[in-house]
Amino acid sequence: xxxxxxxxxxxxxxxxxxxxxxxxxxxxxxxxxxxxxxxxxxxxxxxxxxxxxxxxxxxxxxxxxxxxxxxxxxxxxxxxxxxxxxxxxxxxxxxxxxxxxxxxxxxxxxxxxxxxxxxxxxxxx
Amino acid sequence: xxxxxxxxxxxxxxxxxxxxxxxxxxxxxxxxxxxxxxxxxxxxxxxxxxxxxxxxxxxxxxxxxxxxxxxxxxxxxxxxxxxxxxxxxxxxxxxxxxxxxxxxxxxxxxxxxxxxxxxxxxxxx
Amino acid sequence: xxxxxxxxxxxxxxxxxxxxxxxxxxxxxxxxxxxxxxxxxxxxxxxxxxxxxxxxxxxxxxxxxxxxxxxxxxxxxxxxxxxxxxxxxxxxxxxxxxxxxxxxxxxxxxxxxxxxxxxxxxxxx
Amino acid sequence: xxxxxxxxxxxxxxxxxxxxxxxxxxxxxxxxxxxxxxxxxxxxxxxxxxxxxxxxxxxxxxxxxxxxxxxxxxxxxxxxxxxxxxxxxxxxxxxxxxxxxxxxxxxxxxxxxxxxxxxxxxxxx
DNA sequence: GTGGTCTAGACCACT
DNA sequence: GTGGTCTAGACCACC
Numbered sequence: 076x077x078x079x080x081x082x083x084x085x086x087x088x089x090x091x092x093x094x095x096x097x098x099x100x101x102x103x104x105x106x107x108x109x110x111x112x113x114x115x116x117x118x119x120x121x122x123x124x125x126x127x128x129x130x131x132x133x134x135x136x137x138x139x140x141x142x143x144x145x146x147x148x149x150x151x152x153x154x155x156x157x158x159x160x161x162x163x164x165x166x167x168x169x170x171x172x173x174x175x176x177x178x179x180x181x182x183x184x185x186x187x188x189x190x191x192x193x194x195x196x197x198x199x200x
Numbered sequence: 201x202x203x204x205x206x207x208x209x210x211x212x213x214x215x216x217x218x219x220x221x222x223x224x225x226x227x228x229x230x231x232x233x234x235x236x237x238x239x240x241x242x243x244x245x246x247x248x249x250x251x252x253x254x255x256x257x258x259x260x261x262x263x264x265x266x267x268x269x270x271x272x273x274x275x276x277x278x279x280x281x282x283x284x285x286x287x288x289x290x291x292x293x294x295x296x297x298x299x300x301x302x303x304x305x306x307x308x309x310x311x312x313x314x315x316x317x318x319x320x321x322x323x324x325x
Numbered sequence: 326x327x328x329x330x331x332x333x334x335x336x337x338x339x340x341x342x343x344x345x346x347x348x349x350x351x352x353x354x355x356x357x358x359x360x361x362x363x364x365x366x367x368x369x370x371x372x373x374x375x376x377x378x379x380x381x382x383x384x385x386x387x388x389x390x391x392x393x394x395x396x397x398x399x400x401x402x403x404x405x406x407x408x409x410x411x412x413x414x415x416x417x418x419x420x421x422x423x424x425x426x427x428x429x430x431x432x433x434x435x436x437x438x439x440x441x442x443x444x445x446x447x448x449x450x
Numbered sequence: 451x452x453x454x455x456x457x458x459x460x461x462x463x464x465x466x467x468x469x470x471x472x473x474x475x476x477x478x479x480x481x482x483x484x485x486x487x488x489x490x491x492x493x494x495x496x497x498x499x500x501x502x503x504x505x506x507x508x509x510x511x512x513x514x515x516x517x518x519x520x521x522x523x524x525x526x527x528x529x530x531x532x533x534x535x536x537x538x539x540x541x542x543x544x545x546x547x548x549x550x551x552x553x554x555x556x557x558x559x560x561x562x563x564x565x566x567x568x569x570x571x572x573x574x575x
Numbered sequence: 576g577t578g579g580t581c582t583a584g585a586c587c588a589c590t
Numbered sequence: 591g592t593g594g595t596c597t598a599g600a601c602c603a604c605c
Contacts, residue, residue, distance in 0.1 A: 097301055158301050159311075165301075166308075166315045169294040176222055176283055176290075180316040183291075184309060190291045191305040208580060235593065245582045250594075267589045267592050347551055408551050409561075415551075416558075416565045419544040426472055426533055426540075430566040433541075434559060440541045441555040458595060485578065495597045500579075517577050517604045580602080587595080 084119060088127035090161065091117075096136055096147050097158045104149045107137065209244060213252035215286065216242075221261055221272050222283045229274045232262065334369060338377035340411065341367075346386055346397050347408045354399045357387065459494060463502035465536065466492075471511055471522050472533045479524045482512065 082090075092113075095101040107113075110128065114121040128145060131137040135153045139145045148154065173183045207215075217238075220226040232238075235253065239246040253270060256262040260278045264270045273279065298308045332340075342363075345351040357363075360378065364371040378395060381387040385403045389395045398404065423433045457465075467488075470476040482488075485503065489496040503520060506512040510528045514520045523529065548558045 094300065099302070158303070162298060162301055162303055162307070162311050163315060165294060165297045166311045167319070169290060170312070170315060170319060172290045173287060175219065176287055177224070178287060180312070182287070183312060186287050186291045187295070187305070187308060187312065190288060190295060194292065194295060248581060264593065269592060344550065349552070408553070412548060412551055412553055412557070412561050413565060415544060415547045416561045417569065419540060420562070420565060420569060422540045423537060425469065426537055427474070428537055430562070432537070433562060436537050436541045437545070437555070437558060437562065440538060440545060444542070444545060498596065514578065519577060
């Protein structure tokens with residue numbers, strides 16, 4: 076469709092890596108994969124991964140220890156903030172798409188409730 | 201991250217064209233652009249557009265008159281059904297992404313409310 | 326599918342022309358189109374049309390008058406016989422296709438009744 | 451006579467393949483030949499076969515397992531529905547041809563009975 | 576090897 | 591010019 080698929084690559088990686096941390100895939104305090112491994116796995120240039128990880132460092136989601144590697148923060152407040160940030164992005168995108176369908180906030184909440192009930196057959200809410 | 205979780209091109213086109221109809225960009229009863237024009241504009245092969253439009257015909261969103269072109273249905277019920285369908289898809293994707301962040305339905309509704317108030321500058325803030 | 330689409334061309338023409346006579350499209354006693362016109366209209370070689378028309382002459386459905394042209398018979402018995410012949414061919418083909426579906430004579434009659442009622446909304450039987 | 455009243459190739463293939471399933475040539479639950487084999491055997495392009503088989507999938511007559519191949523449904527209700535559909539098509543075509551001969555429903559049943567007796571050599575003749 | 580997708584380009588019928 | 595069909599040939603993901 077459009078040649079420029081939304082975000083620059085490194086920003087997508089920031090979001091992906093943040094997801095890994097926020098969802099616990101990368102546990103707090105754990106060592107994350109090397110730049111080289113991440114780059115290979117994502118089929119991108121290591122420099123791109125490096126830039127994304129620098130951003131994670133800047134926000135405090137990760138900390139780099141010269142020799143030992145890079146580790147996920149143990150500060151839950153930072154992780155929670157990142158979670159909120161990602162949730163806000165997803166929500167804004169969702170609201171925008173609903174508006175484009177001519178649906179307002181109340182419609183969104185109604186459908187959200189309906190789908191939630193439909194998708195969770197047993198309600199561990 | 202993952203190389204191929206995206207939808208095939210023709211399915212994306214089905215969604216795009218449905219959006220055009222549901223949002224009223226293509227008004228009920230109006231003639232939609234020709235297969236060739238749509239293909240050129242989307243930079244895809246006319247056959248791919250054709251496949252997508254056949255799907256719209258199948259769902260009743262459009263009807264084709266062999267030589268005259270293809271027209272949006274005037275049946276609002278069909279359009280409403282398509283709108284619900286697209287809304288459901290968007291909502292499911294949203295809920296899934298929220299779940300991956302470790303957030304549940306109530307979190308989603310809370311953030312939805314907060315973002316709605318933030319995004320609508322008019323009125324009771 | 327198969328390169329040899331069932332019948333030789335001239336036999337198909339015999340069936341087509343017989344249809345025209347039996348259905349009354351070519352009325353009893355009327356002059357039928359010239360070989361050249363028929364050939365052009367059917368996009369086949371005039372010789373092929375000639376062969377088919379000779380067959381019609383042989384069965385008595387048409388008669389040739391040297392200078393005036395070729396005329397449909399006025400003998401209704403001959404026309405009726407041709408009608409029976411075409412009907413028999415169609416019926417045999419129908420029964421064969423039903424058998425291939427694993428359906429027997431009674432099934433055929435049942436479906437025939439059902440479809441007849443479905444196709445004739447007002448019953449001018 | 452008329453140049454193009456025939457069905458498109460892929461629709462003929464849909465009918466042919468349906469016949470194979472309905473008649474049991476392709477047994478319920480069995481693997482059907484590959485797209486490429488069917489295309490070669492029918493001397494058509496694989497894409498044309500693909501289109502026909504997609505239609506079978508859509509109607510539920512077959513299900514495809516991405517890499518393993520395509521299989522006939524084990525749901526007899528679906529097969530019975532397809533049989534009825536094919537029988538209805540054949541019957542409608544038959545009734546239409548009889549009508550073009552100037553024959554009505556009763557004529558059709560009479561000839562049907564006569565031909566049935568003629569074609570079945572065993573028993574009460 | 577399987578099915579699925581996409582492209583490029585052709586031809587047809589209809590108006 | 592419209593939509594529809596068909597072909598030839600390519601690439602992909604999966605096993």
